[in-house]
Amino acid sequence: MAARGLTRSDGSALPAGDLAAGLLLPAGREGPAFLVTRNFDALYSYNAAESYALAIAHLSDRLRGGAAFAAPWPTDDPGLSRAERRELQLLLIARGDDIGAADGMIGARTREALRRVQAELGLPVDGRAGQRVLNALRAAAAR
Structure with a gap:
């Protein structure tokens, strides 16, 4: 390393x-x-x-005597509840993303789909399931 x-x-x-x-x-x-x-x-x-x-x-x-986290946890884009993660997955499936079942567990296929969606919507491309991308997917689905 x-x-x-x-x-x-x-x-x-x-x-x-x-x-x-x-x-x-x-x-x-x-x-x-x-x-x-x-x-x-x-x-x-x-x-x-x-x-x-x-x-x-x-x-x-x-x-074992290790230090606290060296970087603060960001607070501007809160994480999602299990129900919200499932909703996010359902929105991805409705868009045609092949992520498997909407189980509320964010796996590799969901992260990959999130990166594609984030790039399309002009969001930071990190594959993270947060409020920002969920709200953007909700807005896109409402159009």
Whole structure:
């Protein structure tokens, strides 16, 4: 990871090794970024909610003496309830996006469809399901 220029939020080096990890931006490009590993995947498999897996992982870090989040959580585009996520998915399906079932769980196909919609509507393209994109989809459907 260091070879790719990745560092901790304080600029210090990440542990050496060839660790498989992914970048998670749960609040979009303006919020905190998390480098997640298989431990995150294990937590997520127990309860398929990013907020749950992040909370447990962060608590674990804090119990080991880790710091609080380095970047604030943005408040200008609140997240969605499960019912609103399902509504967002139904709006995407009505537009012709093949995202699978409208189950209120934001997966890879929903994020990809969101990126396309965000680009079409002139919104920040980050695949995040928030109030801003839901309101834009509602307005587009009403036309």
